[in-house]
Amino acid sequence: MITAVHTRRLYAFEFVHFDGAFKSESHADLRRLLDRVWLTEAPRRLRNSQVALVFGKGTAMGGRQVSYAMGRGYIELAPGQRTRDVLLHEVTHCLGFSSHGEGFVGRYFGLLERYAGVPPEVLDASRIRYFYNYME
Numbered sequence: 001m002i003t004a005v006h007t008r009r010l011y012a013f014e015f016v017h018f019d020g021a022f023k024s025e026s027h028a029d030l031r032r033l034l035d036r037v038w039l040t041e042a043p044r045r046l047r048n049s050q051v052a053l054v055f056g057k058g059t060a061m062g063g064r065q066v067s068y069a070m071g072r073g074y075i076e077l078a079p080g081q082r083t084r085d086v087l088l089h090e091v092t093h094c095l096g097f098s099s100h101g102e103g104f105v106g107r108y109f110g111l112l113e114r115y116a117g118v119p120p121e122v123l124d125a126s127r128i129r130y131f132y133n134y135m136e
């Protein structure tokens with residue numbers, strides 16, 4: 001497992017496919033989406049707990065503010081990142097995938113297809129690049 005490389009590849013994938021592709025949504029709309037995803041995807045024992053969704057400052061990373069998830073129950077979306085692709089990335093962390101490894105990508109790509117309408121052929125091509133090409 002080479003997590004730093006996987007993280008760079010995942011961010012590159014997101015930048016290529018999603019930068020500007022999804023519009024900002026209201027807190028109410030993302031709240032509804034989050035509840036729907038959680039009820040369907042979360043482990044049964046966690047379905048009754050609600051994941052907090054905060055529109056906040058995010059956390060500093062690489063000189064900018066980015067969104068993040070904490071544990072199983074907290075998502076904070078930074079300004080300019082209140083979109084469904086970012087929400088689905090953070091939900092994947094709440095589903096139990098703390099690093100950006102293969103398990104994360106498998107789950108995240110499934111959510112992107114089901115809840116953000118990303119075509120499977122885009123995801124399949126990216127999956128191949130993610131796992132088999134060392135871009136550096």
Ligand SMILES: [Zn+2]
Pocket residue numbers: 089093100
């Ligand atoms: Zn992440």
